[in-house]
Amino acid sequence: MTNLEHIGAYFLMLKEVFKKPQKWKVFWELLSREIDDLGLKSLGIVAFIGFFVGGVVAIQTALNVDSPFIPKYLIGFATKRSMILEFAPTFISVILAGKVGSYITSSIGTMRVTEQIDALEIMGINSLNYLVLPKVVAVLFFYPILVILAMFLGILGGWVAGILTDLFFTEDYITGIQLEFNPYFVKYAIIKTLVFAFVIVTVSAYHGHKVQGGALEVGRASTKAVVWTSVVIILLNYFLTQMLLG
Amino acid sequence: MLEVKNLHKSFGEAHVLKGISTSFEKGKTSLVIGQSGSGKTVFLKSLLGLHTPEEGEISFDGRVFSKLNQHEKRQIRKEIGMVFQGSALYDSMTVEENVMFPLKMFTEDNKVQMLQRVNSVLERVNLTHANAKYPSELSGGMKKRVAIARAIVLNPKYLFCDEPNSGLDPQTAILIDNLIREITREYDIITVINTHDMNSVMEIGDKIVFLKDGVKAWEGTKEDIFRTDNEAVVNFVYSSKLYKKVREAYLNDK
Numbered sequence: 143m144t145n146l147e148h149i150g151a152y153f154l155m156l157k158e159v160f161k162k163p164q165k166w167k168v169f170w171e172l173l174s175r176e177i178d179d180l181g182l183k184s185l186g187i188v189a190f191i192g193f194f195v196g197g198v199v200a201i202q203t204a205l206n207v208d209s210p211f212i213p214k215y216l217i218g219f220a221t222k223r224s225m226i227l228e229f230a231p232t233f234i235s236v237i238l239a240g241k242v243g244s245y246i247t248s249s250i251g252t253m254r255v256t257e258q259i260d261a262l263e264i265m266g267i268n269s270l271n272y273l274v275l276p277k278v279v280a281v282l283f284f285y286p287i288l289v290i291l292a293m294f295l296g297i298l299g300g301w302v303a304g305i306l307t308d309l310f311f312t313e314d315y316i317t318g319i320q321l322e323f324n325p326y327f328v329k330y331a332i333i334k335t336l337v338f339a340f341v342i343v344t345v346s347a348y349h350g351h352k353v354q355g356g357a358l359e360v361g362r363a364s365t366k367a368v369v370w371t372s373v374v375i376i377l378l379n380y381f382l383t384q385m386l387l388g
Numbered sequence: 389m390l391e392v393k394n395l396h397k398s399f400g401e402a403h404v405l406k407g408i409s410t411s412f413e414k415g416k417t418s419l420v421i422g423q424s425g426s427g428k429t430v431f432l433k434s435l436l437g438l439h440t441p442e443e444g445e446i447s448f449d450g451r452v453f454s455k456l457n458q459h460e461k462r463q464i465r466k467e468i469g470m471v472f473q474g475s476a477l478y479d480s481m482t483v484e485e486n487v488m489f490p491l492k493m494f495t496e497d498n499k500v501q502m503l504q505r506v507n508s509v510l511e512r513v514n515l516t517h518a519n520a521k522y523p524s525e526l527s528g529g530m531k532k533r534v535a536i537a538r539a540i541v542l543n544p545k546y547l548f549c550d551e552p553n554s555g556l557d558p559q560t561a562i563l564i565d566n567l568i569r570e571i572t573r574e575y576d577i578i579t580v581i582n583t584h585d586m587n588s589v590m591e592i593g594d595k596i597v598f599l600k601d602g603v604k605a606w607e608g609t610k611e612d613i614f615r616t617d618n619e620a621v622v623n624f625v626y627s628s629k630l631y632k633k634v635r636e637a638y639l640n641d642k
Contacts, residue, residue, distance in 0.1 A: 164493060165492070165493055167492075168492055168493060200456075220602060252479075256474055256479075257472045257474060257476040258476050258477075258478055260472070260476065261470065261472060261476040261478075263438065264436050264437075264438065264465060264468060264470045264493075265465060265468075265490055265493065266462040266463075266465030266466055267493060268460070387530070
């Protein structure tokens with residue numbers, strides 16, 4: 143298949159995904175399971191990464207602000223802006239593309255090669271709708287929460303880094319994070335997160351659903367899914383930034 | 389009756405099914421046999437609607453599958469039970485959940501009613517006390533039993549089995565064969581089995597269809613298979629010394 147054919151097949155897949163669930167009761171059950179698998183189980187890694195990235199941004203900014211004419215509160219300001227605008231939505235999404243994306247591709251791919259998807263289709267169940275729609279809804283609901291958490295923890299991580307390294311004072315940092323708060327930036331970050339979350343699930347599910355062969359092909363599909371999801375996220379990040387902030 | 393008329397299926401240049409016509413009756417276990425690459429799996433997947441044939445007709449009790457709308461096709465799919473070669477049980481579900489799955493999707497039964505039905509089919513396949521186990525905790529024979537239970541839980545009219553004995557020891561294989569035959573008669577359903585297993589042919593072959601290079605080369609009953617002089621069938625079925633001797637003994641006896 144050419145890349146153009148893959149893009150076409152991806153959109154045809156979306157048409158099948160966004161159909162009315164065959165049984166709402168089963169859909170709600172699956173949705174709660176997916177929120178647990180794809181959302182709650184990512185809390186730890188998101189909190190860990192958010193906290194330390196915030197710390198690193200604060201330290202790097204502090205080390206690069208050595209002119210006495212630049213106020214120290216800019217360290218807090220830069221940490222807050224970086225976390226909200228870029229590190230929380232994009233960096234966390236790329237990490238989740240690896241963690242959640244590979245999980246989705248390998249679980250759907252294994253179902254494909256072990257004929258579990260055939261078993262669904264023979265019963266007359268739309269396998270894409272059954273398997274993918276609850277995942278899409280779960281991440282669209284939960285990932286903004288994860289990214290907002292990463293923003294808070296990143297800013298907290300920056301403050302903790304300052305205390306531990308003595309590179310800046312708490313008062314300066316707090317003044318910085320209170321300076322020029324623009325709520326639109328949070329909205330921008332959430333819009334990006336929703337788009338990236340959609341890409342993570344659908345691109346990974348596409349790669350899993352079309353696997354043919356055995357375990358080796360499932361592994362290859364997972365790698366491909368992570369690479370393509372990351373590429374699409376980076377490209378969309380550029381265009382969304384241009385559209386929403388440019 | 390399940391009728392197949394002039395079925396053709398190709399994949400690119402490869403013409404896999406070349407005009408197969410046959411029929412399968414209620415209450416009988418029909419076996420499709422043939423060498424690897426003879427088109428058995430494509431034939432079965434075409435019957436199941438997983439492949440769309442380029443030419444020909446598949447009719448389920450007079451309902452021609454290709455002429456039905458999506459709703460009618462879905463209705464027929466609800467009447468089909470399928471036992472896959474690798475069982476195809478859902479890894480994330482327990483035995484009970486696997487068997488209950490079709491009930492959850494297609495009936496309005498409450499939990500108690502569903503549990504009653506699940507337990508009765510699990511009892512029917514002689515698999516009690518395994519409700520809470522996951523597929524990874526089951527032996528090959530147990531997985532096949534769960535797959536059969538799941539296939540019959542909605543009282544299907546048609547049961548399809550893809551090599552139900554593969555990977556099983558001879559004793560368990562015979563038990564599974566007999567279970568499928570008993571269920572076919574008890575539920576009065578049309579059963580079509582894809583197999584390589586000659587024990588199954590001798591044991592439960594009410595009707596046998598032999599495919600060779602995508603063509604129906606022979607069909608008959610398990611008794612006919614002893615008497616046939618069709619060279620392709622004889623070479624395939626009696627390829628082992630044991631079966632050659634069985635055939636000689638049968639013919640001498642007659």
